Amino acid sequence: MRQVPHIPRPQVVNTIRRYLRAGYDVELLSPRANGGTSFLNELLTELRSSNQLTCFLPDIVETEPLPGTLVSLLAERDQPIVADSVTSLELAVHMSRGFGGRPLVLVSDGAQAVTPLLQAAIAHYRRKSSLQLVVLTESETSLVERASRAVTVNLPLLKVDEIGDALELLIDAPVDSTTLRRIYAKSGGLVKIACAMAEVATIEGRLKLLDGSWVAVDELWSPGLAPMIRSKGLSLDDTDSTALEELALAGLTSAENAIDLIGQDTLRRLVSRGVVAIEPSGANHWVTVTPPLLAEMLSRQSVIPAMTSKSSVRALSGLPGAATGLRPQRELRIGPFTPQLLRGLTERRLKVLGETQAAWDAEPSGATALAYISVLVNEGASPEKVLTFIDQASDLIKSREHRAWIRVWEARVRAYGMGDLERGIELLTAVDDLGEFHGLVDAARIRMQCDLGVIPPDAEQLLGGANRLPLTVQHEMQWALVALLIAKGHLTRAEQTLALISSSDPNVFSVRVQAFSSLIALFQGDYKRASRLALSGLERAADDLDPEMIRFYIFVISLIVALRGQGVDVARIRETLTGLGEKPLFPQVSYLGIYVCSIIIGKGTRAELTHLESELEQLNTRESTMPGTSRAWAKARLVAAAGATEQAADLCWDDALRLLARGGRLAAAFVGVQSLKHEFRKDRAAAVASWLSDIDSEVLDAALAAVIAADGEDARAMFEVLPRLVASGQIQSAVEGYRQLHAFPETRADATLSARAQTDESQFLASLEHGGRDLLRPGTTMELLTPREAEVARLIAAGLTNRQIQKELVLSIRTVENHRAHVMRKLGAKTRQETLEAIRAWMSAE
Structure with a gap:
């Protein structure tokens, strides 16, 4: 049967009409909820307008011998029949008499409406008269293949603006562009689902009518959509x-x-x-x-058991949270950018760049100049190109606000893009006559010093008096204050400042507020909230096609994964880094953090991780006071993997002292704890404890308590801290804590303590996806294999061939070959003998 290539939806009606005139039957393929029935009504209207005799056949249940509409239509034409007793030949005769032997088009909403009895009658009817079928179906059937001439036509999805038109008719006002993109993305372009989402969201208050347009003020999922x-x-x-x-x-x-x-x-x-x-x-x-x-x-709504080979989530009685219905922890997945998202980002960049450049060309002004500069920076244009445009546009900058912004952008380009921090600070210091907009340059300078330099001691004081300034100045000073408070570890105050920003304009800043809230929640020890905010925020940022926020959310998720101790294949990391594109001109902190965390969480050979580290060094980006962006932390992981734990500890400690001197107290404490994990020293532990006394971070307090308990072999202290580690998302630290607990002399000597440790550990591991097998564990490369790869590796060691492994594991031969290739790559083996030796060495170590 002929397959028609993709054609735009408005042209499908004409295409089908041409095929019907040529004597073809048409199979119309459309996914459910794509508005196929509505389309059939459009088609019927067009056919009837040209005096084509038609009959619509709605979908029916399997037990009906004939569609009721056909029976009723024949009765109206004085050809009554009894559907349960009529034969196919009799039905064909009644149809021929009722329709006068004229050419007929049957339009069927589903293949079931063309029952076996009707199919046989159609064959009889066609011996004397013309009859064509149009059948709407989700997947290809053999129904129209029986015709001598048949064609399959795909009914494409509606475009975004077409969905927008449908929603406007439904809820009596347009949907703003950002919300519309979110609805379109979640519905997959299916108009019925998009309409249901919009209707339910308006009823439940998830969509609000603001300035004449519907705007999403909450997530768009609702249990009301489930049926x-x-x-x-x-x-x-x-x-x-x-x-x-x-x-x-x-x-x-x-x-x-x-x-x-x-x-x-x-x-x-x-x-x-x-x-x-x-x-x-x-x-x-x-x-x-x-x-x-x-x-x-x-x-x-997943209820798949967790401890099977294809595990996901399991609710276990007796575990913390089981009684309240909370799910035990599942691994976070970092996926590559979807092709749709990459296309969307590219299209949006080109569109915004073209629009802002056209606006500048049409009406050069301070406003159009600043808009174009912002787009150039986001596009990753060369610093020289941006500075050239700034020089060109400077003469048109008249207002104080625009002059402040042009100075801010020039300073950012020089400091972030060209590495000239001193010149950037100078540009933001030696300014005057900006009046009430002076706060813009103060905020930019302090943000720059947090990111690249030393935090000034009077920073909080400078940023604290924004109440009577213009709203744009207030917001910039408040955002700079949030970054400053996080760097200092004053997380509760940072959260309060975010609440002030959100209260002033919850819709404009919601995605950005949520991003910082997820980071704060992570260091406050609220792993579940941090994960929920980060994952839903990334989805919102992707829906909005906002590359800056996408980078920030991926950084936070990577940091959550790193603190959890979870591993991610280097190949998957590569996909993510490729999707991120080149290093942005500004801001750069999240981009740097993603690279650092990639080395921490990467599962692969040492060569692969070392290559990632070399790319990190080539980024030519200054380290920030933001926790999770320390190059020393990443380098220490590789050094420790080679057995040099003392050197790894010193690398982290030296970096902690540098961060402390710069004013980044939270980042200093974070890297200081990593140093203690590599090698415990009491003087360093005391120093970290003193730093944490001025920081409200449960995640670091729990981590420090765990390493102190481990060093002192204090079983009771370890019992107390283990639930804190789990609640704060430090799952690998908890796994390691249980291992250490079993080895403590106090535990070994006390049967009650030993039994309690065994029971607690078993319940803890059972609550984890894959039983915790997704977690990083120090040791040989073999431990970085996936469970399936490890299974294949053991069968290789047992001497089985690929074909025997295929039968044993019930896999395709290609899948087995791929697993073998992955095992060899991760082990660094090139020959069969090298692979056998490496696997057996690991098995004996186990």
Whole structure:
């Protein structure tokens, strides 16, 4: 059967009409909730306007022999029939008499409406008269293939602006562009789901009418959407439903991983049912559940057991949080950028760049100049290009506010883009006659000193008196104050300042406020809140196509993953770094932090991690006072892996002292704790404790208490701190704490303590996804293999061939070959003998 290439939706009606006139049957492919029934009504209107005889056949239940509309239409034309007893030949005769032998088009909303009895009657009817079928269906059927001439036409998704028009008709006002993109992305472009989202959101207050447009003021998911979204998978059997849930929990994953997870046949079935999409990007094919809202619903409502080989989440009685319905901890997944997101970011950059440049060309002014400068910086334009434009536009800058901003941008380009911090500070210091807008340059200078230099002692005082200044100045000074307070470790005050910003304009700053809130929650020890805010915030930033916020959220998530002790394959990290693109001109802190955390969490060979470190050194970016951006922390991980733990401890300690001298007390304490983890020294522990006395960070307090308990072999102190480590998300530290606890003399000598440690540890590990196997553990490279790779490796060591491993694990031969290649790469082995020796060495060490 002929397949028609993709055509725009408005042209589909005319395309179908041309094929009908040429005598073709048409199979119209459309996913559920794509507005297919509405489209059929449009098609019927067009056909009837040209005097084409038509009959609409709505979808029916399987037990009905004929569609009721056809029976009623024949009765109106004096051809009554009894559907339960009429034969196909009799039905064809009645149809021929009723329609006068004229050419007829049957338009069917679903393949079931064309029942076997009707199919046979159509064959009889066609012997004397012309009859064409148009069948709307989710997947290809054999229905129209029986015709001598048949064609398949795809009904494309509506575009964003078309969805916007539909929503405006539904809720009586336009939806603002950012909210519309979020609805479109979550609905997967399916108009019925988009309409349901908008209608439910307006009822529940998640959409607010502001300045004549509907604006999202909360997340767009609602339990009220579940029945409609669930209908996408209603016809799946239990096996496919479970497989779909596992893919939803996996998030964006490669086709290879998806096949390993649910099997190739199951994946093909889910793709054919339209609930899973596979899209190529570069050398990979990425698998996602579609629409995204279906994946979100399945992830929220998952009940898949955790301790199976395909584990996800498990609610265990007797565990902390089980009685209250809280889920035990699951690993965070850092996925690559989807092809859709990359396209969206590129299209938005080009659009904004073109619009701002056109605005400047049409009407050169201070406002259009500043807008264009901001876009150039976000685009990563060369510092020289930005400075040239600033010189060109300076003569047009008249107002004090615009003069302040032009000075700020010049200073940022020189300090961040060209590495000339001294000149940047000078530009922001030697200014006058800015009046009430002087706070803009003060805020930029203090932010710059937090990022690149030494925090001035009077910084808080300078930023504290913003109440009577213009709103834009207040906001800039408050944002600089948030960064300053975080650097100093005054997290509660930083949170209070964020509340002030949010109260002044909750819609404008909500994504940015949420980003800083997630970072604050992380260091306050509220792992669950930090994770929830970071993951939902990243989704919002992606919906908004905001590259700056995307980078910030990925940094926070990477830091959460690092504190958890979870590992991420270097290949996956590479995908993320590629999606980030080149180093931005400003801001650079989150970009630096992502690279640092990538080395901490990376799972791969030493050569791969060393290459990441060399790229980090080549970034030519000054270190910030923001915790999680220390190059020494990353370097120490590699040094310690080589066995030089004392050197690793010294690297971190020296960096801690430098950060302390710069005023970055939180970052200093953070790296100081890392130093103690490599090698404990009482004088250093006392110093870190003194730093923490002025910092409200539960995550660092718990980490310090754990290393002190471990050094003193204090079993009771370790019992007390372990729940704090778990609650604050430091899962690998908790794993290590239990290991140490079993070895303490006090525990070994006391049977009660030993039994308690065994019970607590078993329950703790059972609450983790994969039983904690996703966590980083110091030791040999073999421990960096995935569970499936380790399973294959053991079978290799047992002497099994690829074909035997395939039968043993019920995998495809290609999947086995891929796993073997991954094992060899991670072990650094090039020959079969080298691989055997490396695996056996690890097994004996175990």
